[in-house]
Amino acid sequence: MSSDAVRLFETRRAEQIAARRRQTALFGVVFLAAFAVSVVVGEVSLERLATGLPRFFAYIERTLPTLSLATLGADLGRWFWNFEGWLRLLFDTILIAFVATTLGVIGGFLLSFAAAKNLVANPWIHHGARRFLELMRTVPELVFALFFVFAFGLGPMAGVLAIALHTLGVLGKLFAEINENVTAKSLDGVVAAGASFDQVIRFGVVPQVLPGFVSYTLLRFEINVRSASVIGFVGAGGIGQELMFVINQFIYTDISAILLMLIVTVALIDLGCEKLRHRLIGQESLK
Amino acid sequence: MLEIRDLGRTYGPVTALAGLDLTVRKGEFVGIIGRSGAGKSTLLRLINRLVEPTSGRIVFDGLDVTALRGAELRAWRRRAAMIFQQFHLIDRLDVITNVLVGRLSQVGRLRTWLLAFPPAERAMAVEALERLDMAERALQRADRLSGGQQQRVAIARALVQEPDLILADEPIASLDPLSARQVMEALARINREDGLTVLCNLHALDVARTYCSRVVGIAEGRLVFDGPVTGLDEATIRRIYGDEAAIPKDAPQDAAA
Amino acid sequence: MSRPDSTRIAALAARYPGTIYAPPGQLWGRRAVVAGFFVAFLWASDHLGMSFARLLQGLQDLGIVASMMVPPTSAGFFWDYVHALGETLAMAFLGTLLASLASIPLGFLGARNVVANPVIHFGLRRVLDVIRGVDSLVWALIFVSVVGLGPFAGILAIALNDTGVLAKMYAEAIEGADRKASEGVAAAGGSKADIARLAIFPQVFPVFLSNSLYFFEANTRSATILGVVGAGGIGFFLADRIRVNAWSDVCFIILLILPTVALIDYLSRFLRERAIGVEPPAEALSR
Ligand SMILES: Nc1ncnc2c1ncn2[C@@H]1O[C@H](COP(=O)(O)OP(=O)(O)OP(=O)(O)O)[C@@H](O)[C@H]1O
Numbered sequence: 101m102s103s104d105a106v107r108l109f110e111t112r113r114a115e116q117i118a119a120r121r122r123q124t125a126l127f128g129v130v131f132l133a134a135f136a137v138s139v140v141v142g143e144v145s146l147e148r149l150a151t152g153l154p155r156f157f158a159y160i161e162r163t164l165p166t167l168s169l170a171t172l173g174a175d176l177g178r179w180f181w182n183f184e185g186w187l188r189l190l191f192d193t194i195l196i197a198f199v200a201t202t203l204g205v206i207g208g209f210l211l212s213f214a215a216a217k218n219l220v221a222n223p224w225i226h227h228g229a230r231r232f233l234e235l236m237r238t239v240p241e242l243v244f245a246l247f248f249v250f251a252f253g254l255g256p257m258a259g260v261l262a263i264a265l266h267t268l269g270v271l272g273k274l275f276a277e278i279n280e281n282v283t284a285k286s287l288d289g290v291v292a293a294g295a296s297f298d299q300v301i302r303f304g305v306v307p308q309v310l311p312g313f314v315s316y317t318l319l320r321f322e323i324n325v326r327s328a329s330v331i332g333f334v335g336a337g338g339i340g341q342e343l344m345f346v347i348n349q350f351i352y353t354d355i356s357a358i359l360l361m362l363i364v365t366v367a368l369i370d371l372g373c374e375k376l377r378h379r380l381i382g383q384e385s386l387k
Numbered sequence: 388m389l390e391i392r393d394l395g396r397t398y399g400p401v402t403a404l405a406g407l408d409l410t411v412r413k414g415e416f417v418g419i420i421g422r423s424g425a426g427k428s429t430l431l432r433l434i435n436r437l438v439e440p441t442s443g444r445i446v447f448d449g450l451d452v453t454a455l456r457g458a459e460l461r462a463w464r465r466r467a468a469m470i471f472q473q474f475h476l477i478d479r480l481d482v483i484t485n486v487l488v489g490r491l492s493q494v495g496r497l498r499t500w501l502l503a504f505p506p507a508e509r510a511m512a513v514e515a516l517e518r519l520d521m522a523e524r525a526l527q528r529a530d531r532l533s534g535g536q537q538q539r540v541a542i543a544r545a546l547v548q549e550p551d552l553i554l555a556d557e558p559i560a561s562l563d564p565l566s567a568r569q570v571m572e573a574l575a576r577i578n579r580e581d582g583l584t585v586l587c588n589l590h591a592l593d594v595a596r597t598y599c600s601r602v603v604g605i606a607e608g609r610l611v612f613d614g615p616v617t618g619l620d621e622a623t624i625r626r627i628y629g630d631e632a633a634i635p636k637d638a639p640q641d642a643a644a
Numbered sequence: 645m646s647r648p649d650s651t652r653i654a655a656l657a658a659r660y661p662g663t664i665y666a667p668p669g670q671l672w673g674r675r676a677v678v679a680g681f682f683v684a685f686l687w688a689s690d691h692l693g694m695s696f697a698r699l700l701q702g703l704q705d706l707g708i709v710a711s712m713m714v715p716p717t718s719a720g721f722f723w724d725y726v727h728a729l730g731e732t733l734a735m736a737f738l739g740t741l742l743a744s745l746a747s748i749p750l751g752f753l754g755a756r757n758v759v760a761n762p763v764i765h766f767g768l769r770r771v772l773d774v775i776r777g778v779d780s781l782v783w784a785l786i787f788v789s790v791v792g793l794g795p796f797a798g799i800l801a802i803a804l805n806d807t808g809v810l811a812k813m814y815a816e817a818i819e820g821a822d823r824k825a826s827e828g829v830a831a832a833g834g835s836k837a838d839i840a841r842l843a844i845f846p847q848v849f850p851v852f853l854s855n856s857l858y859f860f861e862a863n864t865r866s867a868t869i870l871g872v873v874g875a876g877g878i879g880f881f882l883a884d885r886i887r888v889n890a891w892s893d894v895c896f897i898i899l900l901i902l903p904t905v906a907l908i909d910y911l912s913r914f915l916r917e918r919a920i921g922v923e924p925p926a927e928a929l930s931r
């Protein structure tokens with residue numbers, strides 16, 4: 101009798117393994133097919149890769165300025181000949197990210213409660229809010245920027261609104277998912293005391309979700325600084341327009357100078373946000 | 388006076404409560420006993436309207452509680468303060484703000500959003516905490532407190548609601564014996580000093596014997612006993628707890644709310 | 645209970661300091677932070693030339709654009725659009741694949757618990773910072789001048805930028821791996837390579853996979869715009885039609901993009917939840 105059980109177990113196991121194998125094989129075939137099609141459609145060839153990569157490194161090399169120790173000051177001065185102008189553009193870029201992130205967070209914050217199905221009983225409202233957030237998230241900021249440059253004219257306002265709208269979508273969706281993890285327990289205590297809907301949100305939800313919100317917001321701010329640096333490619337403000345100009349005109353050392361300034365800025369903001377994130381989340385006064 | 392008529396609630400095929408009639412006079416301390424799943428929590432939640440009834444009516448001093456909507460419903464909830472087994476405090480907020488949740492319906496919307504409660508409201512919260520020996524802890528985070536302390540904060544929250552009723556759903560089921568006694572003493576004192584009506588779900592019979600002037604027994608969603616503690620004889624107990632729990636001197640403490 | 649009068653309030657405030665009136669330092673500190681943020685936001689908005697008048701005017705223009713979008717038309721370009729969309733998907737797929745493959749060895753090299761040498765660790769992390777600090781659109785622009793117009797430039801741009809992000813995340817995942825397994829392999833006489841292969845890799849592989857899938861999803865979205873700078877895909881047509889104000893064509897293109905992106909979203913989420921069961925970290929999700 102026990103050998104029967106063993107045999108049954110063995111056949112079950114063999115079936116499971118076979119099913120798993122079939123699944124893996126199927127996945128492999130699909131993957132390879134996707135790969136083959138992509139290589140053809142993407143116009144990839146080993147030859148292009150072999151010639152392209154050396155050219156890329158040559159390109160990078162050409163962007164580097166000639167610096168010598170004897171004339172370092174003058175060399176640096178020549179490399180960063182437009183330091184102040186670029187700094188001003190960089191400053192604008194950060195401001196664009198700042199204003200856009202703020203607007204996006206406010207919008208995403210408000211909509212995230214409507215989009216959480218544990219907070220809003222009406223399915224029309226939370227589905228509607230969800231779909232809207234997903235739409236805003238799907239459309240890249242640059243596409244919004246193309247539209248907004250047409251509607252609001254060239255300049256940073258179009259960029260701010262574009263990044264804000266996309267941020268609203270990304271953060272709103274993430275916020276809503278955090279909201280949906282709020283326990284009924286923490287809501288009941290506030291509802292039972294006679295609080296209105298917005299007070300239930302303020303006391304039953306916000307304290308619990310705020311650390312997550314802050315974390316995502318700071319991460320997003322850093323990403324938005326990067327987005328703001330290219331939004332100028334379509335004329336929506338920031339340092340992007342200048343960057344595109346020097347790349348298209350092959351003004352090599354300017355490319356490296358601007359990119360270097362950009363990289364340092366992004367790294368500093370990355371560092372600052374990381375510090376702030378850990379401090380705020382560790383802190384209890386965050387209400 | 389709280390009058391409950393033919394109150395019922397079903398969850399799909401499950402009948403949580405059926406045809407319950409109960410009248411509670413002002414100032415009574417009523418213990419509600421029954422085994423796990425009998426419908427005790429459902430009854431209290433129905434009174435506070437956290438749960439909607441599927442049949443019956445609840446009337447309080449002539450006010451039809453079951454018909455209330457919107458602002459009137461919220462006003463009723465303030466008058467029928469709930470205390471939960473798991474305390475239901477907001478972990479990340481300090482004790483005094485948790486107590487002030489009981490004042491939300493009395494304070495302007497903007498002030499509540501900014502957590503800027505007026506001094507008079509804050510003083511009221513501190514006084515309530517003082518009555519429960521918790522004022523020293525007013526500025527601590529709620530999740531830093533022991534279970535018994537958290538439950539006392541929850542009682543303070545109920546007090547500042549200036550309620551007519553206190554609905555306590557197994558307030559001591561997650562507490563150690565000493566904390567449990569402190570909490571029950573606090574409820575008894577409030578009942579005595581403020582003349583507040585208390586409805587208290589309990590698992591343990593001896594607790595009901597000690598604190599309750601009147602006991603209501605529920606089994607499978609129906610009222611099976613209603614009378615003074617002294618009326619609780621062996622046969623009645625068996626009717627409430629079922630046959631297998633023949634000697635439920637100290638009924639299980641583990642079941643969740 | 646009743647609301648206390650002023651003498652009782654004063655007595656309570658004296659008995660329990662800080663409960664009724666917050667310490668002035670704390671109160672004004674918080675107010676200063678809020679006011680500072682508010683002023684900064686308003687000043688930045690003004691500096692960037694944002695105004696309600698412009699907003700209203702622009703919204704009106706957007707309304708006109710929206711009315712000109714219907715009915716959507718393909719104007720005989722349907723198959724060109726489909727091909728460009730295929731390019732977009734191919735770019736996202738190959739770019740993510742390349743980046744994922746490159747990031748595995750780089751992740752191990754950049755993890756402190758695998759490679760103890762601080763010079764390698766520090767150097768590699770800084771190089772990754774540089775790659776990451778530059779948006780993929782900038783890399784795309786550069787690759788267009790290196791390998792010419794077309795999807796190949798887009799693939800390289802995605803691959804490079806994502807390597808910077810993924811390798812860092814992989815390194816962090818490896819550093820966060822449970823140490824007990826490593827100690828077990830070491831105790832059995834395993835070498836450093838054995839530890840990496842036998843103890844760490846099985847732990848972090850699901851995280852890697854989940855990350856890569858999420859990046860494929862995010863890259864599908866961002867690959868739709870690389871065409872704006874000539875790096876292949878549907879973005880070329882989108883930018884072109886917007887530039888010439890052919891709004892009904894724009895609408896048609898967007899209606900092609902949205903379901904495609906939604907499909908990839910769905911597939912990626914399905915695989916992440918069903919096959920892997922691990923969510924990527926917050927850094928990835930906020931992208
Ligand atoms: N939200 C719900 N959905 C479905 N069924 C429910 C729900 N709430 C309660 N019930 C059911 O209603 C019945 C009564 O539940 P109730 O919580 O009132 O019991 P109780 O007497 O409080 O038990 P306990 O002592 O375990 O807290 C149980 O059978 C329970 O399964």
Ligand SMILES: [Mg+2]
Nearest residue numbers: 427428643644
């Ligand atoms: Mg219960």
